[in-house]
Amino acid sequence: MDKKKPVQLRPYIKTRYVYQKLRVCKHCHNFTILWEDSCAFCKRHSLVHVMELAEKKAKRSMQSDRLLFYIIGLSAVLLSQTFLQIVISFACMVVLLVWLWLIQRRVLQTETLHALDKLIRSHQKQILDGLDLNKATAAAAIKEDAQLGYEIVREISSLVRNDRIRLQQIVLLQTFSLRKDMELELEPLLLNEFDPDLAAYIGEIAKIKRELINSKAIRYLLDHEADILRMEQGRQIMIDATGAAVRKKKYIDTFPDFISRYADGLPRYRFLRLYQIVRRNPGLSWNGLRDRVSAIYNEQYRSDPDFQKWD
Numbered sequence: 001m002d003k004k005k006p007v008q009l010r011p012y013i014k015t016r017y018v019y020q021k022l023r024v025c026k027h028c029h030n031f032t033i034l035w036e037d038s039c040a041f042c043k044r045h046s047l048v049h050v051m052e053l054a055e056k057k058a059k060r061s062m063q064s065d066r067l068l069f070y071i072i073g074l075s076a077v078l079l080s081q082t083f084l085q086i087v088i089s090f091a092c093m094v095v096l097l098v099w100l101w102l103i104q105r106r107v108l109q110t111e112t113l114h115a116l117d118k119l120i121r122s123h124q125k126q127i128l129d130g131l132d133l134n135k136a137t138a139a140a141a142i143k144e145d146a147q148l149g150y151e152i153v154r155e156i157s158s159l160v161r162n163d164r165i166r167l168q169q170i171v172l173l174q175t176f177s178l179r180k181d182m183e184l185e186l187e188p189l190l191l192n193e194f195d196p197d198l199a200a201y202i203g204e205i206a207k208i209k210r211e212l213i214n215s216k217a218i219r220y221l222l223d224h225e226a227d228i229l230r231m232e233q234g235r236q237i238m239i240d241a242t243g244a245a246v247r248k249k250k251y252i253d254t255f256p257d258f259i260s261r262y263a264d265g266l267p268r269y270r271f272l273r274l275y276q277i278v279r280r281n282p283g284l285s286w287n288g289l290r291d292r293v294s295a296i297y298n299e300q301y302r303s304d305p306d307f308q309k310w311d
């Protein structure tokens with residue numbers, strides 16, 4: 001097995017709307033999801049965030065609304081016959097303009113999102129072309145620097161969700177030595193098909209970030225259990241996932257057979273966790289899991305003082 005590389009991943013910045021991360025070149029309208037300084041297509045330093053551009057567009061259309069009000073108001077002033085009419089028309093114009101300005105200020109964010117939506121819809125082809133260019137950058141980076149390659153693929157995956165991108169992320173993640181303090185994810189990476197790298201990744205996550213093992217991850221393991229058990233570390237992966245699953249009663253309720261199959265391989269402190277839940281719920285048999293836990297307890301932990309507390 002290759003030696004895994006220690007890495008310090010750049011933090012991943014989550015945005016409220018996925019498209020917020022896109023930047024567009026003001027010169028050639030090339031889109032990018034990456035953090036380069038200049039446009040990869042025309043090489044100019046003219047990249048702006050799409051949100052910025054959308055806000056500018058929203059403000060411009062608001063400005064023309066105000067201009068229209070202004071022209072109407074001014075015409076009323078010019079057409080006035082007496083001084084009183086001039087004063088009234090002018091006052092009305094000022095009040096209406098202030099009112100409009102207040103409304104516009106309040107709806108700026110909504111209007112910006114509308115403008116963003118329009119911008120995205122009318123530039124779909126350019127966005128896809130831009131992402132293709134980003135993918136080519138990723139492919140080149142992966143050969144040189146796996147960490148940078150992973151970071152690029154991770155950015156692309158916020159917009160492009162398919163198994164190819166997921167697989168690329170998993171394969172790259174498996175070349176790093178993973179740590180608890182890393183920003184890791186599991187559910188977005190789950191594939192439909194069996195993949196040994198993904199199975200191995202789930203096994204590692206079960207050890208370092210137990211909280212990421214959820215029903216979907218467990219279902220993936222169960223759907224591909226036979227394939228996983230054919231892997232060299234396959235049984236250990238299933239045991240580690242079981243150890244993560246017993247942290248919550250709801251997983252025991254949903255997957256009692258799975259937990260029953262691997263309970264005898266659990267390390268002591270994970271088995272203790274399972275034992276505690278079983279003892280706390282005397283009315284539940286979980287399709288034989290209760291008996292299985294009792295049998296393991298009798299074989300291995302009968303004289304263990306930590307277990308006695310629960311007797």
Ligand SMILES: [Zn+2]
Pocket residue numbers: 025026027028029030039040041042043044
């Ligand atoms: Zn450009």
